[in-house]
Amino acid sequence: MTRFVSITSGKGGVGKTSIAVNLSMQLAQRGKRVCLIDADWGLANVNVMLRLRPQHTLEDVIVSGLSVDAIMLRNIQGVDILPGSSGSERMARLSPEQLGRLANAMQALENYDFVIIDSSSGIARNVLALSLASPEVLMVITPEPTSMTDAYALLKLLYAESYQGRVQVIVNHSRNHSVGRHSYDRFREVVEFYLKLRLPLLGLVQEDERMQKAVLKQQALSSHSPESVAARDIGSLAGQLLLEDNSIKRVDTTTFWKRYLETAGHSITSSSCDEVAASEDETPERAELEDQIELLNAQVDALISEVTHLRQASEKPSDTSVVPLDRGRRSLRSCCPERWVAELASGYEIAGEPDNSFPVYELEQPDGKVIHFACHSLDDAYENPQPQSTSS
Known part of the structure; x- marks a missing residue:
């Protein structure tokens, strides 16, 4: 049984892939068997971040019928990586049959303690399905108001779909721990007030120029600057995940990918992931919900501004x-x-x-x-x- 952890965000540019890569390597350093899936289907970044040049990617699993084992990059600083493809319109628009083929191949991922999923940003159905299928979701935000409002919209969609797992927050690009904690408190208050949800904080990752240097050199922070502030913060995230290890729900690989197809809007039989029905059409209710989210984003943004004004004035x-x-x-x-x-x-x-x-x-x-x-x-x-x- 495996811990599936989906790392996501409401918007791009918050450092989600950096956290996914370095968190995976920190877990591997602590003796865990880790597989990192670059699930930003059409705009993969893990390869670029680590200067990897895979011969095959997940696109070859779908198009050419290669096995997951054939494309796996083994023991990259202790982590096995499933590389995604970049700049592929086909991967951004997977058909139900292709999703079924991919999910069927993914069932070969066994014997891992952790499967870390670096999903793409946003609220597209195939993106949202990865989080809905995961027992654990790590939501990455930054102190920027746009990051918080987009993360709020994503959270609202998750729980509108009756998500039963656990969501924890990571505040990235924080000037220091005090600023990061303040940003988390602002986000938590809005979520508790409007969604009636308790949203725990997994940890904070401080702004660190050595993280930027590692990205520019296409190296993992754990190898480029293991003693840096950001590396220690990500190590704390890994330690916190391991502290909770005994109380977290695990699922087998087959169950996870069947759930992914179901939440992506496709139905499958209990015997095979290859039998996929037509995708679910967008309903008027979903369109109305998206309009409400846009309005709510504006209201939350105004609320944050007014709260900041009151704090400064009082x-x-x-x-x-x-x-x-x-x-x-x-x-x-x-x-x-x-x-x-x-x-x-x-x-x-x-x-x-x-x-x-x-x-x-x-x-x-x-x-x-x-x-x-x-x-x-x-x-x-x-x-x-x-x-x-x-x-x-």
């Missing part, structure tokens, strides 16, 4: 703020950051008196009435003020 965060317990309900809770106000209030203005100023918020109650309030302490009362006045 020298001393309030001890009391409005916290949504669930949809349609509002309650007060102490010791919560004032950013919750930004998520509920329609707006605010700065009111003040000599030597003192504070934000006054406007919030619509369930009965339609609008109240105005300012956040001070637990001893303050919240009253409905007269026009042009504030209460505390």
